[in-house]
Amino acid sequence: MSELQKSFAKSKLAKLPSDVPMSDVMYAHHQGHDDDSSSTSSLSSTGTLIPSPTRHLFARTKHTQPSKSCPWTDFFEQELFLPQESDNLHILHHVYLTSPKDSGPLFVMHHGAGSSGLSFATCADEIRKILPKAGILSIDARGHGRTTTTTTKTEQETPSTATAAQIEANDQVQLDLTLGTLSKDVVHVIRQTQERMKWDKLPDILLVGHSLGGAVITNVAKNGELGPKLLAYAVLDVVEGSAMDALQSMEKYLSSRPTRFPSLEAGIEWHTRSRTIRNTNSARASVPSLIYEEPSPIDPSRPWVWRTNLSETKPFWENWFIGLSKKFLEARGGKLLLLAGTDRLDKELMIGQMQGKYQLQVFPEAGHFVQEDQPTKTAQVLADFYKRNDRSALVLPPKVADMQAAAAMKKGAGAPGMLGQLK
Structure with missing residues (x-):
């Protein structure tokens, strides 16, 4: 100076x-x-x-304690544990739920690889502020969060807490994380939630997926298994071209991040300091579902480790994203692509955007976790997206045949009166 x-x-x-x-x-x-x-x-x-x-x-x-965690109850009404028997495996799907009210829609959220249903916690809270009747169903995918997979039913598989024993049992099972399996899981969870909550019929559904979740919900939309109940789907910060390019450096990224943390607070702080998650409140809500404390840690000074071993998901990486752009453009329903930068668009999606096949929204101030970095803006975009695709809000003109029938009835009803006047 x-x-x-x-x-x-x-x-x-x-x-x-x-x-x-x-x-x-x-x-x-x-x-x-x-x-x-x-x-x-x-x-x-x-x-x-x-x-x-x-x-x-x-x-x-x-x-006061900026890295202190926020409980999931701050964002959702309840959690559900939904069992499924598949290929000699017992899967206990875990979801967070806020039920829709009256005729409100149901936003079904699917997180990215290595994340959990709480990745949508703060965004879900903001959606409810804009659409009080809307419901939110946020899923923990296989091998993520508190969803567990075991070869036999054990006493640990109780709908209370995800214990370290459950997580270790998860690690001992060869998980099937192919796109087809994850897509079937979404439909299964939606149907099981309907049954558990005793809904007479499914509410109108909007699928929302981030990263890997975007590929999953696009596949569900393309398969058409939800029928006319699917109003629209939104994909957050993933396109085929950039995703395939990013896979080349994925292993390098995984080797550079910490494998252990001395405490939960330290894990939250790492996510914010590294700007992996740029919103402190979002990190406080989601990070507690990403790491857990080992009961017998290898390193007692750093007993907190990742719940999901992302390196072990490598065999599925290409399967998740190949053909994503084409499916996104071809599936029925309203389409929204929310990105953190236009540089992520590939050629196929650029052409589709110029042809007006989908809605594009860009948040350049956000990182990859757009729904966590900008929960309020993301919620507003999703709420507006729903309103544009809400069929109940449409006022259609009457059919020509109905108009002719009504005119004939009116004419017939007026004839006796005229005859009476003549008499």
Whole structure:
């Protein structure tokens, strides 16, 4: 800093209230010049500067335990454990549910690889603020979250908590994570939820999928197994071209991230500091479902490990995304593609966009987890998307045959009156 700059700074500081700490002033300057993409900036952004009610114009907001987790009950009404017997396996599907009210729609959410149903927690909460009658069904896929797969039914498979024993049992089973299997799981879960909740009929459904989940829900839409109950589907930040390109560097990414954490809070903090998740509230909601504490840790100083071993899913990576763009454009129903950048569009989708085959929304300020980074904006886009595809809101003109029949009835009803007048 030059002498002239120092002199200017001193003259400005002299005009400030005497009770403003120098550290806060320097913090304000630091905030204004940091690169948002750095982990340092991500960390410092948790201490936003706001005017205080007194003369402390630059008082820093007080945060109590910024990395403390948020329970799922803050975002959903209940959780369900839905059993399924398949190929000598017992699968206990775990979902988070807020039931629709009256004739409200049901948003069915499917997360990406390595994530969980709580990836949509904050977004689901925002959707309900805009559409109070809407329901949310957020799924934990096989090998993710609290969904477990075992070869035999055990006492641990009770609808209470996902224990370490359940997770270890999950690891001992060769999971089938092919696109076809995951798609069938979605339909099974929807039907089982209807049965468990005793719904006379399925509500109108909007499928929403992030990353891998986008490929799954697109496949469900293309197969048409939900029939006319599927109004539309939305894919979040995944297209075939960029997904296939990203797979080339996936292993390098997985080898660079931590394999263990000293605490749950440390896991949450890593996600925000690395800007994997750019919204602290979203990280506090979703990260607790991504890691768990080992009962007998190899490293006692870092007992928290990932629930899902993403490296073991490598055999399925290409199967998830091959043909995605074509299926997305061909499946019936309204289509929405929400991306974090237009550079992710491949040729097929660019042509489809120019032909008006789907709605495109871009959030350049978000990272890959768009629904977590920007839950309010994502919820608004999804709510508007539903309203545009809501059949109950359509007022169709009467059919020509109905109009002719009504005219004939009116004419016939008027004839006796005219005869009476003549008499």
